[in-house]
Amino acid sequence: MGGLVIVGVDGSASSLAAVEAAAREARLRTAALKVVHAFLWPAMHVPLGPSPLGPPEGGMQNMVDRLVAEAVERARAAAPEVEVSHAVVTGEPLTVLEAQSRAADLVVVGSRGMGGFVGLMVGSTAVHLAAHARCPVLVVREEAPVDGPVVVGVDGSPAGDKAVEFAFQEAELHGSTLIALHAWTTWNAPLPAPQDPTEPYANPAEALGQEEKRLLSEALAGHRERHPDVAVEHETVHGPTREALIEASRTARLVVVGARGRGGFSGLLLGSVSQALLHHAHCPVAVVRGTAARH
Structure with missing residues (x-):
């Protein structure tokens, strides 16, 4: 595939886990890997060298050099x-x-980064980056599973189509099964037209369920043709999307979601489902924006 994978590092255990995950992704994609550290202190005019009273290996610049070298190694x-x-x-x-x-x-x-608060499941940088990055963002926990299926949340929206394609690519790269999960409730599902106008909605829940299964199949059709070797399981759940995906993440190697889904508010860069997964999923989460990636 080629290309470039970027990994952000800050010396934390979480970022070192991210480095290993990023290296594996780069290998599978035959891509280059770039280790990046954002060094805030020079912009604040803080002395970077060792203190005259301290050891020569001290100071912020030496600390940054060491943490980047460790990440590269x-x-x-x-x-x-x-x-x-x-x-x-x-x-x-x-x-x-x-x-x-x-x-x-x-x-x-x-x-989580070096400044993460105890009990905060995911750092603010990860959440905000998922909303603003120009390419997919993979958020890795310290003990990321290396097996299990790839799970993708499918909502049938045009914006969510890029997330579905990314999930197919990941399943193909890792040789994993892909579970395409579509959760619906009577609040977010469009009511299908009755087959017989004289007997409208004899069983609305059953009619809605059939319609949502059809929506899931249609959302996957083109992707299955492009990735014929990926084994795909359809899963339609009558219930809240967030809870269904969090539960599915317990046995997954990766959960993929779009940044916004059906019913998303205009201008809201990161939807409630994406945020919930970033905070509560039991495995790595990839957030894929539906807009064109690069400018």
């Missing part, structure tokens, strides 16, 4: 055949990684 150990480069860019993480995403096929970050 971790990446090369995980995927020796991958070309690995690195960059230390002045700026805050969201701005730096959003800019880096313009030239990337995938950005990988850890779920």
Whole structure:
């Protein structure tokens, strides 16, 4: 496939897990890997060198050099055949990684950074980056599973179509089964027209269920043709989307969602389902925006 995978690092255990996941993704895609650290302190005119009273290996610049070197070493150990480069860019993480995403096929970050609050399941950088990046964003937890199916949330919207394609690609790359999950309730499902106008909606729930199964099949049709080797399981759930996907994440290697889905508010960059998955999923989560990726 080629291309470029970016991984953001800050020295945390979460970001080192992200490095290993990013290296594996780059290997499968035959892509290059770039390790990026956003170095905020130079912009704030803070002294970067070692203190005159401290050891020569001290200071912020030396600390950053060490954490980037450790990340690069971790990446090369995980995927020796991958070309690995690195960059230390002045700026805050969201701005730096959003800019880096313009030239990337995938950005990988850890779920929590060095400044993460205890009990906060996912850091603000991961959430905001998922909303603003120009390519898919993979958010990795410290103990990411390496087997299990890829699960994709399918809502049938044009914006969600890119997430479905990304999920098919990931399943193909990893040799995994793809579970296409579509959850619906009577509140978010369009009511189908009655087959017999003289007997409207004798069983509305059953009619809705059949309509939602048809929607799922139609949403997958073109992707199945492009990826004939991917084994796909259809799963239609009568219930809330967030709960269904979080439950499915317990046995998944990856959950893929769109940034916004059916019923999303105009201007809302990251929908409630995406945010819920980032905070509560039991496996890595990929968020794929439905708009054109690169400008």
